Amino acid sequence: MGRLYGQLQDAARASLTPFDTMFEVTRRCNLRCAHCYNPPDRTAAEMDTAQACAALDKIAAAGGFMLTFTGGEAMCRPDFLDIAAHARSLGFAVTLISNGTLITAEAARRMAALGFADVGVTLYGARPGPHEAVTRTPGSHEKSLRGIQNILDAGLHATLRSVIMKPNRGEHEALVQFAADRGMRQLIDVHVSPRQDSDPAPVELQLPEEDLEPLYADPRLNLSFAGLPRTGPPRPDCDAGRSVCAVCPDGTVYPCIQLPVSLGNIVQQSFDEIWNGPSARDLRELMAGPLPECSACALGGYCLRCSGVAFLEGRGLLGPSPSACQGARVIARLLGHGHAATDAVKS
Amino acid sequence: MTNDSLVVKRNPQVAWRELDGKIMLVTPADAMLHLLNDTGSFLWKQLDAPRAANDLAAALCAEFEVDEDTARGDVREFIQEILGKNMLERA
Numbered sequence: 001m002g003r004l005y006g007q008l009q010d011a012a013r014a015s016l017t018p019f020d021t022m023f024e025v026t027r028r029c030n031l032r033c034a035h036c037y038n039p040p041d042r043t044a045a046e047m048d049t050a051q052a053c054a055a056l057d058k059i060a061a062a063g064g065f066m067l068t069f070t071g072g073e074a075m076c077r078p079d080f081l082d083i084a085a086h087a088r089s090l091g092f093a094v095t096l097i098s099n100g101t102l103i104t105a106e107a108a109r110r111m112a113a114l115g116f117a118d119v120g121v122t123l124y125g126a127r128p129g130p131h132e133a134v135t136r137t138p139g140s141h142e143k144s145l146r147g148i149q150n151i152l153d154a155g156l157h158a159t160l161r162s163v164i165m166k167p168n169r170g171e172h173e174a175l176v177q178f179a180a181d182r183g184m185r186q187l188i189d190v191h192v193s194p195r196q197d198s199d200p201a202p203v204e205l206q207l208p209e210e211d212l213e214p215l216y217a218d219p220r221l222n223l224s225f226a227g228l229p230r231t232g233p234p235r236p237d238c239d240a241g242r243s244v245c246a247v248c249p250d251g252t253v254y255p256c257i258q259l260p261v262s263l264g265n266i267v268q269q270s271f272d273e274i275w276n277g278p279s280a281r282d283l284r285e286l287m288a289g290p291l292p293e294c295s296a297c298a299l300g301g302y303c304l305r306c307s308g309v310a311f312l313e314g315r316g317l318l319g320p321s322p323s324a325c326q327g328a329r330v331i332a333r334l335l336g337h338g339h340a341a342t343d344a345v346k347s
Numbered sequence: 348m349t350n351d352s353l354v355v356k357r358n359p360q361v362a363w364r365e366l367d368g369k370i371m372l373v374t375p376a377d378a379m380l381h382l383l384n385d386t387g388s389f390l391w392k393q394l395d396a397p398r399a400a401n402d403l404a405a406a407l408c409a410e411f412e413v414d415e416d417t418a419r420g421d422v423r424e425f426i427q428e429i430l431g432k433n434m435l436e437r438a
């Protein structure tokens with residue numbers, strides 16, 4: 001979606017329109033992925049069907065357009081496709097992120113008939129071993145492959161979504177081939193965030209810095225750093241809480257899925273009360289910056305810092321983000337500006 | 348070539364929304380995001396029910412002080428382009 005997506009985000013951001021929403025329909029999941037950002041308690045309260053549909057009505061009325069359903073595993077909810085049908089009737093561009101295991105041929109056909117824009121399936125290996133080292137669920141690879149086939153057979157636009165970590169190190173080559181063979185769009189990430197309850201356990205799975213460099217350098221993995229180096233440090237005021245929002249299974253509204261700070265609850269409040277309420281206003285003011293520790297950083301121009309990740313990493317909304325620092329060192333070295341990385345390490 | 352009596356309607360599978368007066372759309376087969384210009388956005392808004400190309404041209408004339416020939420040409424171009432992208436269907 002690229003440049004046009006950015007332009008529309010900017011326009012939405014200026015008018016505080018919730019252009020892009022992540023909607024978590026459940027925390028339930030049939031897999032046990034080692035790096036999952038959801039807290040381990042999967043019994044979180046859920047909006048019922050009518051409440052979820054009413055929440056979508058409110059977001060649509062506020063101008064919401066791009067809508068990504070996620071979880072947990074959304075397909076664990078028997079009413080998921082009914083909620084998605086309601087979203088489509090409201091004109092949302094609907095994307096689903098799923099582990100694919102529960103996507104039957106019939107479910108995929110219904111998604112296609114509803115006009116889903118994209119179905120993303122998480123796959124951590126082209127072979128069962130590396131995939132199930134991440135999902136910790138025997139048999140999950142075969143089920144995900146069947147789901148992917150059902151999605152493709154239904155004619156849906158499909159994305160293969162992967163994270164390369166220690167348990168599936170080296171599997172990116174086979175995953176690139178897997179996606180290319182099936183004409184799927186591909187998204188590969190290498191960074192892992194702490195859990196939403198700030199437990200850092202998933203971060204232990206991230207590859208060490210020296211292993212990240214060849215992955216960043218590989219143009220097939222879309223770990224793109226086009227536009228870098230920029231002048232000066234990153235800006236703290238991203239789209240979170242401006243043109244981006246996230247809804248939890250119980251209706252709590254976050255400014256972004258990566259920034260678990262409650263702005264209110266969409267079951268109990270109007271969208272306007274939440275989006276223009278005191279918490280949202282305070283957050284926007286706080287995120288207007290500047291970033292005290294980052295402003296003098298020699299790596300600032302190479303940095304893709306995210307305020308939500310910095311927050312989850314325990315550095316506060318305006319603090320440096322260790323994972324971004326690591327990425328910035330890698331990018332600076334790849335751009336032949338290794339001295340910036342060395343200076344920053346010294347400082 | 349688009350015929351002026353051709354009746355078209357929105358493809359119900361296309362997701363769309365108005366932002367700052369312009370229409371943005373996502374086409375499902377390729378997950379592509381599109382933005383219509385002012386004329387295209389105006390014409391899209393007329394299509395809440397199936398409409399013939401010459402009706403759309405008349406609406407365009409009434410809205411934008413353009414002569415009939417220019418309006419017909421604009422509508423033809425609009426229909427041809429977005430029929431090709433599967434945003435519209437023949438009714």
Ligand code: SF4
Pocket residue numbers: 233234293294295297298299300303304305319320321322324325326328
């Ligand atoms: S590299 Fe680290 S310290 Fe430097 S700007 Fe980025 S997050 Fe801040």
